[in-house]
Amino acid sequence: MTTTPAIRGWCPGLHTPMEAADGWLARVRPPLGRLSAAQARQVARAAATHGNGLIELTSRGNLQLRGLTPDSARAFARDMLAAGLASNDAATEARRGLLLSPLAGIDPDAAPDAPDVIRALDAALAAAGTLRGLPAKFVIAVECGGHIPAGTLRADIVARATDTGWMVACGDRALACAGADVARMTVTLAHALAAMKPASRPLRDPALGRAAFARMGVVDTTAAPSARPDRPVLAGPLPGHAMGVMLPPGPIAAGMLDDIAQWCDRHGNGHMRIAPWRAIVLEQCDTPPALPGLLMQADDPRLRIWACIGTQGCACATRDVIADAHALAPDLPPGVSLHVSGCAKGCAHPAPADITLVAGPDGYGLCPHGRADNTPVDIGLSLAQIHPIVRGWSRRPTDPTHATPREN
Numbered sequence: 001m002t003t004t005p006a007i008r009g010w011c012p013g014l015h016t017p018m019e020a021a022d023g024w025l026a027r028v029r030p031p032l033g034r035l036s037a038a039q040a041r042q043v044a045r046a047a048a049t050h051g052n053g054l055i056e057l058t059s060r061g062n063l064q065l066r067g068l069t070p071d072s073a074r075a076f077a078r079d080m081l082a083a084g085l086a087s088n089d090a091a092t093e094a095r096r097g098l099l100l101s102p103l104a105g106i107d108p109d110a111a112p113d114a115p116d117v118i119r120a121l122d123a124a125l126a127a128a129g130t131l132r133g134l135p136a137k138f139v140i141a142v143e144c145g146g147h148i149p150a151g152t153l154r155a156d157i158v159a160r161a162t163d164t165g166w167m168v169a170c171g172d173r174a175l176a177c178a179g180a181d182v183a184r185m186t187v188t189l190a191h192a193l194a195a196m197k198p199a200s201r202p203l204r205d206p207a208l209g210r211a212a213f214a215r216m217g218v219v220d221t222t223a224a225p226s227a228r229p230d231r232p233v234l235a236g237p238l239p240g241h242a243m244g245v246m247l248p249p250g251p252i253a254a255g256m257l258d259d260i261a262q263w264c265d266r267h268g269n270g271h272m273r274i275a276p277w278r279a280i281v282l283e284q285c286d287t288p289p290a291l292p293g294l295l296m297q298a299d300d301p302r303l304r305i306w307a308c309i310g311t312q313g314c315a316c317a318t319r320d321v322i323a324d325a326h327a328l329a330p331d332l333p334p335g336v337s338l339h340v341s342g343c344a345k346g347c348a349h350p351a352p353a354d355i356t357l358v359a360g361p362d363g364y365g366l367c368p369h370g371r372a373d374n375t376p377v378d379i380g381l382s383l384a385q386i387h388p389i390v391r392g393w394s395r396r397p398t399d400p401t402h403a404t405p406r407e408n
């Protein structure tokens, strides 16, 4: 096992935990985005036994445990391997980090072959032992259509179900293909990118997609569809007798995951999906969980807020951004999104939000309609100054009172 101090761009995993202010953190990537209630309870138990009992749902649909030590991180990895929740080597585990639509195979309006596409892609990536050299945080997504709008999964390569079949998009280009060809096409594309040794990712440098297709000898690509910044709300009943539960900003206690797992066992089919939007989907469950702390109303403003661990667990932070995010929630106008970040790295939400606040030693910087690494239009703001700014915010994307963020 490799243990690594906090490094910008580093993506911690189960076998490659990362040091933070509250101890080491490690991630569990449920295979194919799905785990049984029994496995979820094992994760909850392990968080309490090996870590500090706090669990975060990451923007990639992973479960992140905090407060480990190098020794307990090793024990945690052993437990997760025994639970069937990981590959047994770090390289394979990293390659299989897919970002998946949580309703694949559940939603009757989604592509019926989506589960086959996902399984084939997972197997192809597991077998792609020579696939090395991709940029840190490189990720592949599978969108299967139906209830979850196309474009909500942001990734370097996106396999997306369309009206006529599938497409594989990378950067600014896309190629139509059959479902049976998605895995091969995606892995070939990933190899082409890796061979180019890019310093950036197609998500940040869309021209890399065109270059990768060209390297494969593919010229008949089309323009890749644009992404949608809004995330779907998965609170309450979902298509296919699924039940969505969403979690508040910040980590949850291991006991909450245990409670959700018990509900899943009693009222569902004993399986759940971890969604990339701080949500858990319970399969075959028609009874909304009556559990404290879950966000079950679609208009709850906390569904539109992102916050990282802040001073509760990260040495880079200067403020308890989770507490500040909760304090600002009642002020948030309908439809407005808010990202409260402990620093410019913006771990909780790499995409733009209507309001992005970045903590600094002298107060918050304000990045309207931007990301945490944009240049703030105002700095040194206290929470007292921010409350009225948030209350009066308009969702107009070109609000003349707020500068357009710099694109990095």
Ligand code: SF4
Pocket (backbone or CB within 6 Å): 308, 309, 310, 314, 315, 316, 317, 341, 342, 343, 344, 345, 346, 347, 348
């Ligand atoms: S964004 Fe938050 S969690 Fe990430 S490095 Fe900065 S303070 Fe730490």
